[in-house]
Amino acid sequence: MKLNAVEKFLMNNPIRSFVQRKKEAVMFEKLGGKTVGQKVLEIGCGRGVGTEIIIERFGAAEVHAVDLDPEMVELARKRLAAYPAEKLGLSVGDAEAIDAPDHSYDAVFDFGIIHHIPLWQNSVAEVARVLKPGGRFYFEEVTQRALDRWFYRTFLEHPKENRFSGEQFIAELEKNGIEVGKNSAYWLFDDLIIGVGRKTPFFLQVGGIRGA
């Protein structure tokens, strides 16, 4: 679902980009390393700060970034206008139905979007589908614990049901062949979970002997 006006203000804000650059990107790099020369997808790119980080800090060769909200995609387009088309593809798109063939990307980034999706399990399945075997999923997510807080309930809009804890999110990733293991951390009194998972190589998934 799209953001309400309050959350748009909170997201399209220098404080949000500061947190993305100085905290989330640092943790992502520590847990998953860079993506130099790789083809990367960002789901829910918002105004494009994450996309810029993926290109500049992580060194991706090509980034496709999508957001459900055309207004956000337009903001990202303005921010990222200097990048050539062969480096950056921006479009309106749904993380529940990613417009890409199976095994298209070396990495997928999620800067806090999946908690906005009512049937969020669909987007986890889609991320797993479009990742190449061995590809990495960088995620920062807002847990049910945060969404239950007064501020979130009063001022922000999120799906009312089917919310997830950090453990449930990771369990769903692992069910879809994205191994996280101990490669994640809680942050802000467990309100946020941040981590990097790796898509199980295809032959292991088919054989049903994950981790062997």
Ligand SMILES: C[S@@+](CC[C@H](N)C(=O)[O-])C[C@H]1O[C@@H](n2cnc3c(N)ncnc32)[C@H](O)[C@@H]1O
């Ligand atoms: C909390 S904002 C985060 C934006 C940006 N990633 C950031 O960190 O600043 C969540 C974003 O996800 C987008 N979004 C929500 N549901 C989506 C979906 N199903 N597919 C793609 N984007 C979605 C929203 O429009 C919004 O821009």
